[in-house]
Amino acid sequence: MNRGIYIIANDKVTDHAIALLNSIRLYDADTPIVMIPYDDNYHAIADTLTKHYGVQVYEDLDFIDRLSNKLHEAFGGKFFARPNQFRKQACWFGPFEEFLYIDTDIVVFEKIIDNLNYLENNDFINCDYQHLGGIANVFSPTVLSEKVFTETEIKDIFNGGFWGSKKNLISEKDLYEIFTECAAHPEYFDFSQKTSDQPIINYMLLKRIPRRFNIVKRQGKAPGNWAGTLHFQTQGNLLFDSTVNQRLQYLHWAGIRIEPGCPYWEIWQYYRNLNPSLPPPVFPVKVKKSSWQQTLNQIKSPFRFLKK
Template structure:
């Protein structure tokens, strides 16, 4: 029985990927990790990850390309904002019998591979409170009006940035059939926030894999993970979820641009530059940030001149 972690990345998200891998390897040097290239622009990140973190590239790249193009074509060109996100569906056919998938806008605070111990009794796992926010960013109210899913089933909605399952539970045929069902009913989904794959994979899991488990429902509860949450508390270098009085096991900047000044920037920066010289924030600001700061300085300067004149 083989276990491992899948990620998707390209050369445009090198910094995020380094932060994620630094955090994973800090707590776990052994669990194998496989990179599913987000697109053809991945050679630099692949070389770095192999040399520094023993990450291997998904072996059958032709399969990934064929699979993602077929899934994309089912809906038609131009329907999805980020169709390459469907490349992560190659997880179902890779080398691991049991796996977790992790987005690169995440850092972990523990040996995250231990979440796969839940596969002893479950076929699919996730670890978030997406369901607490209602069906937004996943489904439209049509799934309720037409009884596509029960209210109980909708409590199993999840964020597509962290989930896991078992090889062989989803076949190519199931993938194509599920996408065809979804393409026939686009009114079932909420794509307003350009969440390309999240609505579709939620539909597929709720329809095809009944033995599901959200780790936040474990005995004693479990902490949240979204960096946009306002109730977390800092205790030294730990982040605590006071609702369950437990430290976070991972932090996810879903929908948040990771840059100086963002939520928990210092946490992300610490993992990104682990064992490196820590640069100052000013050198890490994006051109947009620098432009906004300059505009603010000029505005303050004009205000002072008006006051003094």
């Protein structure tokens, strides 16, 4: 049975993708990786990732276009902050019988593909503590008051940046039916923080895939992985979670801009620069506002409601 990893990217996230691929290849030289283009601006990053890491571009680009068009038919063009995130649903129809999907704002600290071993007894895996924060950024309280889901079911919500499953477990017809259901009930979802695909993917998971497993609920628990968690301890180029006395499996800068001064910047910088044949990233220097600009902004702020 063949296994592989999917990522979604374009030229804009080249540095992120390089950091992720450097970390994957440090621990695993062989697992095949397929890139799903986020939009039409992907040729430069595709060339870089193919040359240095053996990444292949997803073959059925017609399907990706079809998926995008159906999404717009169901929801319209202004419903989501980043509708192209839904292109990751092409994972269900690609070459791998079992697969991991990984966002590019992640670096890994192990042979990450081995987590697919959990699929022996499950159909879907994820690995995060999103559920401990309640249903924010996924659902509104309506899903409970109208009994769309039970209290037990919503404890399985997850972050859409890292998950794994099996080919064709979700069909193209399933996807379009889910889009239609969700478009008919926008009151079920929490888009207040401009999340895009995460609420819809969680709805689909809870409705269509009963055999699911969150790795952090394994015996002995598992480490955290969000870069907004500041108690992780650095040991060399790895991170440890002292609350469970375990090395992190991966670190995810979800909702955090990766730039000098961000949490665990040195960790990201290390993995980004592992390949000496690639130039280091360049980050624009932030221009500090002068005192008069700051004062002007403070004056303007109370009157912003007058703008139409």
